[in-house]
Amino acid sequence: MWLGFLRSDDQLQEPQLLNAYGEMPVSDIVHLKYPVFAENVISCLDMRFIRGLLETWLGPSLIIINPYSNAIKSSSEQNPDDNSSCRLLRHKVTEVLQELFQTKLPQTFILRGESGSGKSYNAKQILYSLFSQTNQGLSRSSCFTKVTAALTVLCSFTNVSTKYNSDSSRVGIFIQNYVCDYSVYKTKINCLYIDHARLTCVEEGFNNYHIFFEMLAGLTAEEKRNLYLDNYQTFKEFNYLSTSDPPADFDTLKRQFQEWKDCLITCDVSFTDVTRVLSAVLLIGNITFLSTNSQQLDLKTQNELKSVATLLGISSMVLYQGLTTKTINTPEGLNLTPILTTIKIHENRDALAQALYVRTVHMIVRKANSLLRTHGAKKGRNPSNASGSCKSDDRLSAQKSFHSTTSDKSVPTETDRQIPPLLNIIDMFGFENLTDNKLEQLAINFCSELLESYHNSHAFNTSRSSSKDETRSKYPELIKDRCSDNQLVVDLISHPVNGIFKLLNESVRESRSHIGVIINRIEATHSRNSCLSINSLSSATQFTIHHYAGRVTYDASTFIARNKNTISDDVVWIFSQENCAFGFGTHLFYQEIGDASVPGPQGKLYKILPRAGIGRLSKHTNTLAEDFCLKLNEIIKKISITKPHFIYCLKSNDSSSYLTFETEVIRRQLQSLQIVTTANIIKTTPIHRIKYSLFNNLYKLLLPKISTAADQSQEELCKNILEHLKEISRNFNLETQAFDWMFRQHHLLFSEQVRQELEAYKLHILYQSAVIIQTQWRGYQCRKRWPFLFQHLQALQLRRLNSLPNEYNPVFVTSSVPKLDWNTVKQICATYGINPSVTPPVPPARHYSVAGNMKVNFPQTRIATEVFKIGKHVWLQEGDDVKVLMPSSTKDGHLTVQFQGVTQDVPHHIVQLRTMGTLL
Numbered sequence: 001m002w003l004g005f006l007r008s009d010d011q012l013q014e015p016q017l018l019n020a021y022g023e024m025p026v027s028d029i030v031h032l033k034y035p036v037f038a039e040n041v042i043s044c045l046d047m048r049f050i051r052g053l054l055e056t057w058l059g060p061s062l063i064i065i066n067p068y069s070n071a072i073k074s075s076s077e078q079n080p081d082d083n084s085s086c087r088l089l090r091h092k093v094t095e096v097l098q099e100l101f102q103t104k105l106p107q108t109f110i111l112r113g114e115s116g117s118g119k120s121y122n123a124k125q126i127l128y129s130l131f132s133q134t135n136q137g138l139s140r141s142s143c144f145t146k147v148t149a150a151l152t153v154l155c156s157f158t159n160v161s162t163k164y165n166s167d168s169s170r171v172g173i174f175i176q177n178y179v180c181d182y183s184v185y186k187t188k189i190n191c192l193y194i195d196h197a198r199l200t201c202v203e204e205g206f207n208n209y210h211i212f213f214e215m216l217a218g219l220t221a222e223e224k225r226n227l228y229l230d231n232y233q234t235f236k237e238f239n240y241l242s243t244s245d246p247p248a249d250f251d252t253l254k255r256q257f258q259e260w261k262d263c264l265i266t267c268d269v270s271f272t273d274v275t276r277v278l279s280a281v282l283l284i285g286n287i288t289f290l291s292t293n294s295q296q297l298d299l300k301t302q303n304e305l306k307s308v309a310t311l312l313g314i315s316s317m318v319l320y321q322g323l324t325t326k327t328i329n330t331p332e333g334l335n336l337t338p339i340l341t342t343i344k345i346h347e348n349r350d351a352l353a354q355a356l357y358v359r360t361v362h363m364i365v366r367k368a369n370s371l372l373r374t375h376g377a378k379k380g381r382n383p384s385n386a387s388g389s390c391k392s393d394d395r396l397s398a399q400k401s402f403h404s405t406t407s408d409k410s411v412p413t414e415t416d417r418q419i420p421p422l423l424n425i426i427d428m429f430g431f432e433n434l435t436d437n438k439l440e441q442l443a444i445n446f447c448s449e450l451l452e453s454y455h456n457s458h459a460f461n462t463s464r465s466s467s468k469d470e471t472r473s474k475y476p477e478l479i480k481d482r483c484s485d486n487q488l489v490v491d492l493i494s495h496p497v498n499g500i501f502k503l504l505n506e507s508v509r510e511s512r513s514h515i516g517v518i519i520n521r522i523e524a525t526h527s528r529n530s531c532l533s534i535n536s537l538s539s540a541t542q543f544t545i546h547h548y549a550g551r552v553t554y555d556a557s558t559f560i561a562r563n564k565n566t567i568s569d570d571v572v573w574i575f576s577q578e579n580c581a582f583g584f585g586t587h588l589f590y591q592e593i594g595d596a597s598v599p600g601p602q603g604k605l606y607k608i609l610p611r612a613g614i615g616r617l618s619k620h621t622n623t624l625a626e627d628f629c630l631k632l633n634e635i636i637k638k639i640s641i642t643k644p645h646f647i648y649c650l651k652s653n654d655s656s657s658y659l660t661f662e663t664e665v666i667r668r669q670l671q672s673l674q675i676v677t678t679a680n681i682i683k684t685t686p687i688h689r690i691k692y693s694l695f696n697n698l699y700k701l702l703l704p705k706i707s708t709a710a711d712q713s714q715e716e717l718c719k720n721i722l723e724h725l726k727e728i729s730r731n732f733n734l735e736t737q738a739f740d741w742m743f744r745q746h747h748l749l750f751s752e753q754v755r756q757e758l759e760a761y762k763l764h765i766l767y768q769s770a771v772i773i774q775t776q777w778r779g780y781q782c783r784k785r786w787p788f789l790f791q792h793l794q795a796l797q798l799r800r801l802n803s804l805p806n807e808y809n810p811v812f813v814t815s816s817v818p819k820l821d822w823n824t825v826k827q828i829c830a831t832y833g834i835n836p837s838v839t840p841p842v843p844p845a846r847h848y849s850v851a852g853n854m855k856v857n858f859p860q861t862r863i864a865t866e867v868f869k870i871g872k873h874v875w876l877q878e879g880d881d882v883k884v885l886m887p888s889s890t891k892d893g894h895l896t897v898q899f900q901g902v903t904q905d906v907p908h909h910i911v912q913l914r915t916m917g918t919l920l
């Protein structure tokens, strides 16, 4: 089982990983001298950055710096295959996969960082590594092609250019990979929507979604004519795009559109249907009603109304009526009344555009999810999970609360074990602080706070519980402060009784409240919350929250309107089968229309967002904030029963400049992500907590001999493994006092240093085993081929001896002995300027040795393997530790050795390198 992993070059050729103790720059922040300070971390990251090393370990987690190298490369030039900068990330994926296979405990990669720090980029790299290590590599994995196609389509739909990132994703993404038999048999993409109001919000400085610019650049003249877009020469002529700037030059947009189109087809979604909806959305934005008479349209708009109606397969009359009338349910019956204000009609229009857009995205994701299963799932490799596995998973996770599970996360219960082996990836929103922060920013920053809270409870809970026992942690107060600050903000925003979201939701339901009233209520309810400040004298609609990553001032003036998230049923019923001949359009609203007990509008309000997906529990009437919290909590519940692996993404600068390391930017991110505190905690506390049985499963192969005594308990076996490790490490003169572990009733607590030693030792054992197996296999192959080879050699010898004519060539050679093609050899020699008749020169002496696939530099510590005399005097005894300075410059095959103050050239074979192998 391990050999598959061992073939990965990344693991075997990672000298940094195993050799970094004491070297600068260290490959793991935890190896910096205690106590770790921000300055040391920054200089370490800086030194690595200069050397092109963008990844640095933080114990079991990884820090990755975004160098913005794609600023100088187009996306088509970026090939994940030759991306050598992701070596440690790939290694991490391998480790996590091994853990998944051995412990069956679901695992989650959580990408954290500011907007633009590279979360989405690294999420793709994780997916790439995952698929290249499973499913027999990428080439055979159609699942991976579909996942990347789905993500490419999604990116165009959900990415926009912002102040922080020219390619910022406006949805949170949660990817679930179901793994079985070393294959990903199903991938599910879940989206968390929040920012669809951006589509119709045409304020200055806001950019619209990439797809509109790509589509307008990439459609052919004929396609544009068919979609009624041929009369528009520039982006600015569309109201919804009038304030936006194209995110790239025309040719790039055109190329991206072609890529998007290909990916859409890979996802089995109709290109024509989707472009019809997108064109309709753009044209809907241009339907403007006269402010003097709300029911009247100007002449140009009349044409646009007709075009939209044709694109959506409805009559202009039905569309016009849907936008301008409202059904009111009175005790006397249903009344169809005209809407009198232009603002209300325009709200209806924008709600329609948003609903069409976001539901199309949702439908594409659902379609892609249905394709992202390999045959394994259908064959029922894992019958209990393969069909409807998400549902069962949902139910399971919904039963557990976030806080109860985080406290005892490493204990898989019976129910946990039924969960299929899952590898999740979470790529949520980055923290945002704009000049004008709205409801979307509050939701996005709340999401960051929840993840921060999750991080605190997972990264520090174990340490706190252990500190109770041993009071070893030097940072309990600091951790407590961070956790309680964070909890204050989470409560302020989402408390079920008096949180900001709750107050907002009530105000939407009451439909009378004014934002000033809400702000007053917030102020009154949270007057003691130190994370909130309201200065009602300077502005009646603003409040400031002290988030973990900085203070953000929110303008609540649009909160109530944005939180509504509603569309009237008059608009929804436009898409009933009687009215609409466009099947795709009808399908977008099938739930609302299908759920209605009586056909036709009833004066109800529906949500703009689709109901299905992760938030199955959500209702038709939920507000935006309600829906967002529900879905986010569901995701957090799902991941709280998995083992998290944090990937901290840092941006190297704020201006997206290529390879520019700005110290202050890094310092800010280190502080908000608590990297320095985490490093110190990892150094001082046994942070790992694992059940004895799981530990033994992972590491029992380290024991030279496993006791077969039936009465040996799991705890005893675990003790034996650790004692053996200590003994081995003592022989290496490692600081064994840092080998920290504690035995608890069911669990073992151990330090990061122990984990690293265990992993390094395990890798070494696996490597040795692989060498033995390969040696045996090659020996077997040689012995099998030897009779044919022998015959061949005999024939050659015979031909030479008898000077047989060249044409004569006995057919002894079997297919298993490859023939040397001299013409090719000559050609290669000519290409590389090699003279085949001249013996190549001896390469210069190396200034290092290689042991266990690692480079070991001079001076080295070696062991004398036999007695060595200088004259008659015995200078070295067998087993003496000696210092080897370098290969001897005067005598071939000799090394310059120093022992007891004397330096002497000694034959190579007398002193052997101290590797673990010498001790086994």
Ligand SMILES: Nc1ncnc2c1ncn2[C@@H]1O[C@H](COP(=O)(O)OP(=O)(O)OP(=O)(O)O)[C@@H](O)[C@H]1O
Binding pocket: 054, 065, 066, 067, 068, 069, 070, 071, 085, 113, 114, 115, 116, 117, 118, 119, 120, 121, 122, 165, 167, 168, 169, 170, 428, 429, 430, 649
């Ligand atoms: N390791 C890397 N090497 C090269 N380019 C990178 C790397 N990481 C990120 N980038 C580039 O930096 C830009 C920002 O990255 P990305 O969109 O992944 O950030 P993000 O954290 O997901 O931002 P947001 O939260 O706003 O979506 C992208 O153009 C991405 O291609």
